[in-house]
Amino acid sequence: MDLDGKVALVTGGSLGIGTEISLDLARNGADVALTFRRHEKEAKAVVEQIKAMGRKTQEYKVDVSDFGAVQKLVKQVIDEFGHMDILISNAGMNWDGVIWKMTEEQWDAVINVDLKGTFNFIRAVAPTFREQKSGKIVNITSINGLRGKFGQTNYSAAKAGAIGLTKTVAKELGKYSVNVNAVAPGMILTDMFKELSEEFKQKAAEETVFNRLGQPEDIAHLVSFLCSEKAKHITGEVIKVDGGQYI
Numbered sequence: 001m002d003l004d005g006k007v008a009l010v011t012g013g014s015l016g017i018g019t020e021i022s023l024d025l026a027r028n029g030a031d032v033a034l035t036f037r038r039h040e041k042e043a044k045a046v047v048e049q050i051k052a053m054g055r056k057t058q059e060y061k062v063d064v065s066d067f068g069a070v071q072k073l074v075k076q077v078i079d080e081f082g083h084m085d086i087l088i089s090n091a092g093m094n095w096d097g098v099i100w101k102m103t104e105e106q107w108d109a110v111i112n113v114d115l116k117g118t119f120n121f122i123r124a125v126a127p128t129f130r131e132q133k134s135g136k137i138v139n140i141t142s143i144n145g146l147r148g149k150f151g152q153t154n155y156s157a158a159k160a161g162a163i164g165l166t167k168t169v170a171k172e173l174g175k176y177s178v179n180v181n182a183v184a185p186g187m188i189l190t191d192m193f194k195e196l197s198e199e200f201k202q203k204a205a206e207e208t209v210f211n212r213l214g215q216p217e218d219i220a221h222l223v224s225f226l227c228s229e230k231a232k233h234i235t236g237e238v239i240k241v242d243g244g245q246y247i
C-alpha cells in the first residue's frame with residue numbers, strides 16, 4: 001500500500017490494535033501522530049519503532065472525550081506535520097454490567113470515550129478534509145455494535161452509534177472525496193481482554209469458524225488498505241474482521 005507522504009492521526013496508539021495500526025501505516029509509508037491517555041511509556045516505544053522506519057512521528061496525550069482538548073490537539077498536529085490525510089478513531093474502553101445494575105457513571109464513561117470521542121476527532125478534521133477535498137477516516141467499532149452483547153449495553157450502544165456516525169459522515173463528506181468507513185473487529189487478543197478467563201476466551205474462539213481469536217494485525221492490514229487509493233470507491237461500509245464470529 002503506498003501511503004508515502006501521507007500524515008495519519010491514530011487515537012489510542014499506545015496499546016493493542018491502535019499500536020499495530022500505527023506501525024502498519026508507517027510500514028506503508030505514512031508519517032504517524034498517535035495519541036495516548038495513560039500509557040505514555042508504551043506510546044513513546046511505538047514512536048521509537050516508527051522513527052526507526054524513517055518516518056516522522058510523535059505521541060500526544062489527550063482524553064478523547066474532551067471536545068475542546070481534541071480540537072486543540074488536531075490543530076497542533078496539523079501545524080507540526082504540515083497537513084493531515086488520515087484519521088483513525090480507535091481509542092476505546094469498556095465497563096461492562098447488565099442493564100439492571102449499570103450505573104450512570106458506567107454508561108456515561110463508555111459513551112463519552114467510544115462514541116463522543118469519535119465525534120470529537122471527526123468534527124476536528126472535517127473542515128480540513130472538506131477544504132482540501134481529500135481524506136480517509138476509519139472508525140474502529142465492534143461486532144457487538146451490530147449484534148449486541150450480554151452485559152454491554154453501553155459499549156454496544158456506543159459502537160452502534162459510531163456506525164451511524166460513519167454512514168452519515170460518508171454521505172456528508174463524499175462530495176469532497178473523503179472516504180469514511182468502519183471496521184468491526186470480533187474478539188482480538190489485546191489488553192482490553194487481559195482480565196478475562198481462559199474459559200471465556202476459548203468460548204469466543206469457538207464462536208469463530210477457525211476456532212481462534214484474531215490478532216491486532218488482522219485489523220491493521222484492513223485499515224491500511226482502506227486508507228490507500230486502492231480503496232477509493234469504498235465508503236460508508238462497516239467491515240467485520242471476526243473470523244466469522246458474527247455469522
Ligand SMILES: NC(=O)c1ccc[n+]([C@@H]2O[C@H](COP(=O)([O-])OP(=O)(O)OC[C@H]3O[C@@H](n4cnc5c(N)ncnc54)[C@H](OP(=O)(O)O)[C@@H]3O)[C@@H](O)[C@H]2O)c1
Nearest residue numbers: 012015016017036037038039063064091092187188190192
Ligand atoms: N480487542 C478487541 O477484542 C476489540 C473488539 C472489538 C472492538 N475493539 C475496539 O478496538 C479499539 C482498540 O481496542 P484494544 O483492544 O486495542 O484496546 P486497549 O488495548 O484497551 O487500548 C485502548 C486504547 O484506547 C486508549 N484510550 C482509552 N480511553 C481513552 C481516553 N479516554 N482518551 C484517550 N485514549 C483512550 C488507550 O490509551 P491509554 O491506555 O494510553 O490510556 C489505549 O491506547 C477500541 O475502540 C475497542 O473498542 C476491540
